[in-house]
Amino acid sequence: MDLSSEQLDDLRELASSRHVSADVALRARIVWWSAEGRRRKDIAELAGVVPVTVDRCKARYAARGLAGLEEKRRGGPRDQVPPQTRGRVIALTKMSPPAESGLSHWSTRTLADHLRRREGISVSWHYVARIWREENLKPHRSDTFKISKDPAFADKVADVIGLYLAPPGGAVVLSIDEKTQIQALDRTQPVLPVTFAATEKRTHDYIRHGTTNLFAALNVTTGEVLGECRPNRNAVNFLAFLKKAVKPHAGKDIHVVLDNLSTHTTPEVKAWLSKNPHVHFHFTPVGSSWLNQVEIWFGILTRQSIRRGTFSSVNVLIKQIRDYIDSWNENAKPFTWTATAGEVLAKVRLVQTNMKKLVRNNSK
Known part of the structure; x- marks a missing residue:
């Protein structure tokens, strides 16, 4: 399997997480080993499974990414978390962390911790990660900039x-x-x-x-x-x-x-x-x-x-x-800065307007 460094990092994090079941962690480990180029039979022996299980894990990951490695739920709603909480996760993800946090962007753990400590909402980082995958949110790879509250x-x-x-x-x-x-x-x-x-x-x-x-x-x-x-x-x-x-x-x-x-x-x-x-x-x-x-x-x-x-x-x-x-x-070469101050300030105003609309919509 040919995976990016970001995908491999996500698999490693899931494989070592204490917040998922042993089965989910093992599936992540199987896919990770496959991406490293290990042979199918060697992976099966290391994981203590039959070779067809290795194929099944790879197929689930290829079809749905990390979400495909999660447990299949039987009956009942898939998610018991209120929809307002989901909306709040999405809204915060698209906003810059508070200035006092010292963070340049959210991670799944820092966002879950912020919700617990500041807003009394208890969700796991794994839940936040699933929402990000489903909504294709990648704050750690965002090319936008943090909105500053500096008066100057x-x-x-x-x-x-x-x-x-x-x-x-x-x-x-x-x-x-x-x-x-x-x-x-x-x-x-x-x-x-x-x-x-x-x-x-x-x-x-x-x-x-x-x-x-x-x-x-x-x-x-x-x-x-x-x-x-x-x-x-x-x-x-x-x-x-x-x-x-x-x-x-x-x-x-x-x-x-x-x-x-x-x-x-x-x-x-x-x-x-x-x-x-x-x-x-x-x-x-x-x-x-x-x-x-x-x-x-x-x-x-x-x-x-x-x-x-x-x-x-x-x-x-x-x-x-x-x-x-x-x-x-x-072989040093300078970075080429092309944006003028006026263009940056105009983008900031646009982002601020969009964030205010997003907060209003998610608070309804």
């Missing part, structure tokens, strides 16, 4: 996009941010369920060895990236990295695009800026990290180097990131 949103958008489209002559524009809590996952061979009477134990198919935080600066003009991994994300490490990022451009005006986080605006950072008037900060609107070009590079790094990688330690993960940055810089 328009001014900040115009300021940052102005740097991208028409940088000051002779100046350097750096896009800086931190990618936090990158996990060093050691992906091992799948572990089969071990059953003792009516008790089942399942383990994940990976081991966590710790995390690191990546500070990165993207040169908007050349596309080159300076990166440095540090164990902690704090104001001290940010200021140390900032000094390192601007050092190669001594004698030039330097414009830095970054998020307005507390670590970026400490008294120590402000004091350093006052002593270095050639460095200018340009903050993106609150909740609008999509406007920071280095976020594009973070996404590429994740897809091409981290997401499917196997790391036996944090040091191995850090070396992989360093090697990727070196390889990137050998």
Whole structure:
């Protein structure tokens, strides 16, 4: 079976979930092993089933995706959750998470947790995942941006996009941010369920060895990236990295695009800026990290180097990131920003209007 990385990730998550039955998890594992190219008879032996069951699981997945691996319900309605709850899941999925959550987009677990804690609605992440599949909702792959409530949103958008489209002559524009809590996952061979009477134990198919935080600066003009991994994300490490990022451009005006986080605006950072008037900060609107070009590079790094990688330690993960940055810089190319501030603001107004209509319709 030829499956995408997103499909494989979904299968792994379902196979290791504690919120589904052992049968559903085993079906997911069978399809996953098939996608890895394992032979039919080997899969049957590993799973403890007959070969025809392997064929049946693959056929169910091919016909209906993950929904085809779920239990077939006999009699009665398929879903006992009120239709208002389904509508609320769909409405929230199409909206940006609250600014105070710190989330850029919903996952099935964070949305289910938000509904439980904030709205008193108890549904499982598996229910949310099924609604997303049925409605073809993919917030983690959305190309839209988060709607900001920053009162200075328009001014900040115009300021940052102005740097991208028409940088000051002779100046350097750096896009800086931190990618936090990158996990060093050691992906091992799948572990089969071990059953003792009516008790089942399942383990994940990976081991966590710790995390690191990546500070990165993207040169908007050349596309080159300076990166440095540090164990902690704090104001001290940010200021140390900032000094390192601007050092190669001594004698030039330097414009830095970054998020307005507390670590970026400490008294120590402000004091350093006052002593270095050639460095200018340009903050993106609150909740609008999509406007920071280095976020594009973070996404590429994740897809091409981290997401499917196997790391036996944090040091191995850090070396992989360093090697990727070196390889990137050998043929660095800048991202081409084409949208004007006016076009972005017009899209925001359209999205806000559509969201208000959606909320009204789902509240009726």
